[in-house]
Amino acid sequence: MANPFSKGWKYMMSSFDQKIDENADPKVQIQQAVEGAKKQHQQISEHAAEIIGRKSQLEMQINRLLKSQQDYQAQTQRALELADKAEDPQKATEYNQAAEVVASQLVAVEQELEGLKTQHAAAQHAAEQAKRQQQESEARLKEQLTEVDQLLAQADQASMQEQSAKAMDSLNELKPDESTPTLDAVRAKIEKRYTDALGAQELHEATGGDRIHEIAAAGNDFKASARLDAIRAEMAKKKEIEPGSEEASKES
Incomplete structure (x- = not known):
């Protein structure tokens, strides 16, 4: 069963917030909306930069692994060549063993490289989506900023109209002095x-x-x-x- 005190408190706070919104200065609310839009755009931009940075980081790791792959392949080939050219069976065996060690390292690098490539493909897709969101957010922010002057002018007109209405109400409330002829x-x-x-x-x-x-x-x-x-x-x-x-x- 819902707590009646909690329900009443939520209702009172909602009513209080509504009264605050009704009596709030439109210019202040416009400024708050602009600041909120700028903050949201900044958060979207920062998130997009983080995603794009992750993609760039994966690319750097892939490039390092590709370099390591090339080095291990070269070392493996060199060890095999030396093993083939060795006249001493013992040396040939040592070269072959070295080639096997380097080849195992090469396999590990290639496995890690395949995993990074899979991550990079997902990061690439996420980066493109983040760029679109950031561009849409920027366009939306520019559109909102172009509407600020119009909204401020409308707020001034509304304020002048309210003041005029209050002045007319004040005039209507004035009563002539009965002792003075009109x-x-x-x-x-x-x-x-x-x-x-x-x-x-x-x-x-x-x-x-x-x-x-x-x-x-x-x-x-x-x-x-x-x-x-x-x-x-x-x-x-x-x-x-x-x-x-x-x-x-x-x-x-």
Whole structure:
């Protein structure tokens, strides 16, 4: 049964790592990725160099064994020639024995040489594969390095966009002071007064407005003039009556 504490710890660390990745600076992560790619390429190159070096080492050993093979063959042939030319049977036997010793050494060298040749064939194949891997790693590293400038530019753009978004959020969070009138409120009051005045003027013109007042005033003036004439007529009539009444009183 799985340990719940171990499982919880792994979950917590995974969540912690995820939060670190989310909040990490992209430029720092780009630099870390570049360093990681360079380190990996260096390791591949070192491993390839080691494999190629092993092949070269085998080639050096093979060359030495080939030289030894030639020397032993020459010594064996020389010993046999001397044994054939020797007139003394004892010397002939000694030369033959020497030839056998050298021949045994020659056989050992040739056996070792065959083993090294087998190893060299495998090393040759491994070296070619290591070269391809190293070349692919180098090409991949160059491609990644060419993308660094583009990624850095994109990181700058993303940072600027985030700052712009934060600035807009900050502006949206700002609330106007209730004790200070806003331009929108002042504009609304001005527009209301202006439209109210336009409405009153339109209504005034629709109902006659000043023309009605002029007509009413003209009617009043006409009535006043007529009334004034009537009063004058009454006064004149009274004046005519009054002298006649004085004469009547005199005759009586």
